[in-house]
Amino acid sequence: METKFKNVRCKDITPSLKGKIITISGWVHQIRDLGGKKFIVLRDGSGIVQVTVSKNEVSREILDAVESATLESVVQIRGVVKEDPRAPRGVEVAPIEFKIINLARKPLPLDVSGKVSADTDTRLRERVLDLRRAEMMSVVRIGDKALKVIREALRAEGFIEVFTPKIIATATEGGASLFPVIYFGREAFLAQSPQLYKELLAASFERVFEIAPAWRAEESDTPYHLAEFISVDIEAAFMDYEDVMKILEKVVYEVVRTIRDENIDDLRTLNYDPPEVPLPLPRIRYVEAIRILQERGMNVKFGDDIGTPEQRVLASVLNTQLYFITEFPTRIRAFYTKPKDEDSEVSESFDLVWKFLELASGSSRIYEKDQLIEALKSRGMNVENFQFFIKWFDYGIPPHAGWGLGFARFLMMLTNRGSVKEVTLFPRDKKRLTP
Amino acid sequence: METKFKNVRCKDITPSLKGKIITISGWVHQIRDLGGKKFIVLRDGSGIVQVTVSKNEVSREILDAVESATLESVVQIRGVVKEDPRAPRGVEVAPIEFKIINLARKPLPLDVSGKVSADTDTRLRERVLDLRRAEMMSVVRIGDKALKVIREALRAEGFIEVFTPKIIATATEGGASLFPVIYFGREAFLAQSPQLYKELLAASFERVFEIAPAWRAEESDTPYHLAEFISVDIEAAFMDYEDVMKILEKVVYEVVRTIRDENIDDLRTLNYDPPEVPLPLPRIRYVEAIRILQERGMNVKFGDDIGTPEQRVLASVLNTQLYFITEFPTRIRAFYTKPKDEDSEVSESFDLVWKFLELASGSSRIYEKDQLIEALKSRGMNVENFQFFIKWFDYGIPPHAGWGLGFARFLMMLTNRGSVKEVTLFPRDKKRLTP
Numbered sequence: 024m025e026t027k028f029k030n031v032r033c034k035d036i037t038p039s040l041k042g043k044i045i046t047i048s049g050w051v052h053q054i055r056d057l058g059g060k061k062f063i064v065l066r067d068g069s070g071i072v073q074v075t076v077s078k079n080e081v082s083r084e085i086l087d088a089v090e091s092a093t094l095e096s097v098v099q100i101r102g103v104v105k106e107d108p109r110a111p112r113g114v115e116v117a118p119i120e121f122k123i124i125n126l127a128r129k130p131l132p133l134d135v136s137g138k139v140s141a142d143t144d145t146r147l148r149e150r151v152l153d154l155r156r157a158e159m160m161s162v163v164r165i166g167d168k169a170l171k172v173i174r175e176a177l178r179a180e181g182f183i184e185v186f187t188p189k190i191i192a193t194a195t196e197g198g199a200s201l202f203p204v205i206y207f208g209r210e211a212f213l214a215q216s217p218q219l220y221k222e223l224l225a226a227s228f229e230r231v232f233e234i235a236p237a238w239r240a241e242e243s244d245t246p247y248h249l250a251e252f253i254s255v256d257i258e259a260a261f262m263d264y265e266d267v268m269k270i271l272e273k274v275v276y277e278v279v280r281t282i283r284d285e286n287i288d289d290l291r292t293l294n295y296d297p298p299e300v301p302l303p304l305p306r307i308r309y310v311e312a313i314r315i316l317q318e319r320g321m322n323v324k325f326g327d328d329i330g331t332p333e334q335r336v337l338a339s340v341l342n343t344q345l346y347f348i349t350e351f352p353t354r355i356r357a358f359y360t361k362p363k364d365e366d367s368e369v370s371e372s373f374d375l376v377w378k379f380l381e382l383a384s385g386s387s388r389i390y391e392k393d394q395l396i397e398a399l400k401s402r403g404m405n406v407e408n409f410q411f412f413i414k415w416f417d418y419g420i421p422p423h424a425g426w427g428l429g430f431a432r433f434l435m436m437l438t439n440r441g442s443v444k445e446v447t448l449f450p451r452d453k454k455r456l457t458p
Numbered sequence: 459m460e461t462k463f464k465n466v467r468c469k470d471i472t473p474s475l476k477g478k479i480i481t482i483s484g485w486v487h488q489i490r491d492l493g494g495k496k497f498i499v500l501r502d503g504s505g506i507v508q509v510t511v512s513k514n515e516v517s518r519e520i521l522d523a524v525e526s527a528t529l530e531s532v533v534q535i536r537g538v539v540k541e542d543p544r545a546p547r548g549v550e551v552a553p554i555e556f557k558i559i560n561l562a563r564k565p566l567p568l569d570v571s572g573k574v575s576a577d578t579d580t581r582l583r584e585r586v587l588d589l590r591r592a593e594m595m596s597v598v599r600i601g602d603k604a605l606k607v608i609r610e611a612l613r614a615e616g617f618i619e620v621f622t623p624k625i626i627a628t629a630t631e632g633g634a635s636l637f638p639v640i641y642f643g644r645e646a647f648l649a650q651s652p653q654l655y656k657e658l659l660a661a662s663f664e665r666v667f668e669i670a671p672a673w674r675a676e677e678s679d680t681p682y683h684l685a686e687f688i689s690v691d692i693e694a695a696f697m698d699y700e701d702v703m704k705i706l707e708k709v710v711y712e713v714v715r716t717i718r719d720e721n722i723d724d725l726r727t728l729n730y731d732p733p734e735v736p737l738p739l740p741r742i743r744y745v746e747a748i749r750i751l752q753e754r755g756m757n758v759k760f761g762d763d764i765g766t767p768e769q770r771v772l773a774s775v776l777n778t779q780l781y782f783i784t785e786f787p788t789r790i791r792a793f794y795t796k797p798k799d800e801d802s803e804v805s806e807s808f809d810l811v812w813k814f815l816e817l818a819s820g821s822s823r824i825y826e827k828d829q830l831i832e833a834l835k836s837r838g839m840n841v842e843n844f845q846f847f848i849k850w851f852d853y854g855i856p857p858h859a860g861w862g863l864g865f866a867r868f869l870m871m872l873t874n875r876g877s878v879k880e881v882t883l884f885p886r887d888k889k890r891l892t893p
Binding site: 174184202228 | 461462464483484485486504530532560563566586587589590594595598599602605606613615616619620621624625627628637638639640642659661662665670671675677686696698701704705825826847855856857883884886891892893
């Protein structure tokens with residue numbers, strides 16, 4: 024859209040505009056002075072373009088404005104497009120007018136051009152500048168594309184987008200790690216997951232998905248946990264865990280394929296080439312995984328979690344980056360997980376792992392009332408607290424299954440970053456409540 | 459996708475499948491007994507299909523199962539597709555196998571077939587059954603389509619999807635109506651809007667949008683307010699209020715057009731035909747609106763809110779369903795709203811109204827630090843609390859503008875329902891924390 028500030032965005036300035044007078048606006052990304060010429064790299068949300076100021080060809084007024092411009096100042100330029108093979112993308116802009124809209128203070132607390140690196144704490148504190156770095160802009164563009172493709176892939180399978188309540192009366196999966204909210208004088212909580220609500224919605228609409236925040240009061244400071252995170256959730260009636268695994272691997276496949284096809288510049292900026300996703304992904308049963316890990320001398324037994332060190336070993340043994348671990352012990356999964364009919368010690372459940380990180384977790388769910396009550400009781404949970412959920416099992420709850428995928432973990436792996444905090448715009452953890 | 463529960467969904471059973479043996483699963487929506495024949499209408503997430511049981515042509519086993527099936531029971535049927543012009547969509551299924559997966563208790567606390575109406579309190583209490591009613595399924599499908607079209611329209615204009623933090627340290631727009639959260643022993647709040655964060659993101663990525671929950675501790679119980687609501691937000695650098703109004707009316711236009719084109723059955727179910735959106739929408743300045751209202755004998759003056767009764771009058775005078783009111787008095791808008799350069803009593807702001815309801819609100823924002831601090835002070839707000847925001851005005855904040863649209867209000871008008879609670883799956887208000 025053309026506005027009074029610009030009639031073209033940086034990335035759309037190509038040699039085909041040669042000779043045209045254009046108006047552009049953005050941030051001063053780089054300044055280089057070569058004596059007779061001054062080069063300003065202008066950046067907007069779409070990319071960068073070179074503005075070349077030939078000192079003895081422009082007015083005093085333009086020269087003064089150019090001289091006073093600091094890095095990250097907001098400027099508006101009217102100028103002529105010229106071809107120049109030495110410039111990025113073969114074009115440059117020669118200014119006719121150069122207006123400083125908002126002068127940036129110097130020095131900047133963080134280098135946006137990417138030449139000087141900063142530690143994570145500094146980057147998160149100076150986040151607005153950090154997000155302007157080329158790498159972060161590529162991360163955000165890849166995240167945007169991933170969201171688009173996830174929704175398209177799910178809609179293609181008949182899933183409907185929903186929103187479930189985030190303020191809830193009862194802990195979903197036990198009681199740990201909830202943030203209390205004071206709700207009109209009453210105690211309530213922030214939802215850890217849309218689990219029970221998405222199950223109820225699958226019992227109305229058959230296939231639903233939600234992409235929304237969820238909260239976990241994680242005390243520990245790890246690269247893979249956030250207090251507030253975006254959860255990609257699906258729930259489908261008349262499907263079991265194997266069906267929803269197929270949907271999950273398809274979603275991952277489509278996202279990786281699209282990013283490899285369409286975000287070539289972003290991947291180049293990030294210096295990363297995500298692997299193609301072979302379908303179907305390898306599946307390994309939990310008992311088999313434990314056996315392999317024991318053979319490799321690791322100290323794990325049936326009933327233990329499979330953590331990052333163990334997942335690394337499995338990825339190496341299976342010779343794959345992405346794989347499913349299936350059929351976890353029933354007692355280490357949430358109460359709503361359906362045990363296998365033929366062996367109730369083991370459940371119809373799975374995790375999706377990328378190298379060393381659990382991306383997603385899912386299962387078939389219990390759909391029979393008596394079995395659900397039994398599952399709550401056997402975990403020492405208070406059945407009364409779940410009456411708002413159990414009630415509906417009298418009124419046609421179908422067999423159903425689903426999964427939840429941590430969006431930041433997925434994006435971290437897609438972009439080869441070191442932490443979920445890095446790929447989250449304004450991360451929340453025990454020590455961060457601002458910016 | 460084919461699963462062990464079904465190989466076709468109800469809406470995909472057409473005369474082209476005549477003679478084929480299919481497997482379907484869903485809920486028993488209606489039962490009619492005509493002596494020699496029993497008709498069961500089966501419903502899944504896609505729609506309905508008629509199952510016809512000719513009593514002297516099926517086995518005792520099938521007959522027993524069919525006789526015991528109650529409304530809303532979950533069943534799985536294997537059967538032959540037959541053509542029958544009297545059946546809905548000209549097809550019926552003659553069962554070969556009929557299996558009850560989960561028997562529903564009777565009587566149901568709410569009639570799903572839609573013959574017996576219920577009051578809002580009952581509907582919201584028995585929500586899982588209420589959501590299975592044809593009208594609510596249409597509302598949800600139209601909502602899903604609206605979300606899809608909104609995102610597509612914004613992406614087409616170069617907007618990137620983002621997520622801003624929902625747990626915040628400071629009240630955004632004043633202090634009223636916030637829900638406190640206990641965040642690792644500290645007091646924090648649930649975000650009323652993504653306002654300040656989206657402004658900072660526009661200062662990094664130029665054009666951003668977010669569709670996410672927001673919270674307002676509304677004490678009053680009205681058909682148009684929720685404690686938790688989905689807010690559609692955009693923010694764009696290098697745009698002003700007139701630019702983002704164009705984007706807003708384009709989004710509304712695209713949504714209405716698509717629903718009129720693609721959700722024909724849903725609109726028929728809802729017995730509603732939303733009006734075409736004429737572009738550009740009428741715009742009326744606030745001072746002009748006040749003058750018109752005064753001429754009509756209404757008791758309003760410069761500085762007053764324009765509420766539902768006034769909006770009804772304006773819609774009638776302008777002879778339009780949708781219109782913008784622009785350039786509100788600066789002092790009745792939030793601190794970040796940019797006053798007009800030529801008259802600081804009036805601001806670069808707007809509301810979008812549909813008949814009697816404010817759907818969206820937006821403005822150009824202040825982008826100069828001194829003006830921002832002045833705006834806070836003149837409203838008696840504590841400048842210190844906003845340092846995390848003000849700080850960035852030293853580092854290249856561009857001119858920018860944006861809007862927020864209440865998704866439930868939009869969906870309520872798109873579907874001609876009477877309340878935002880009705881179109882929200884599990885609404886939250888002062889008296890509702892479950893289901």
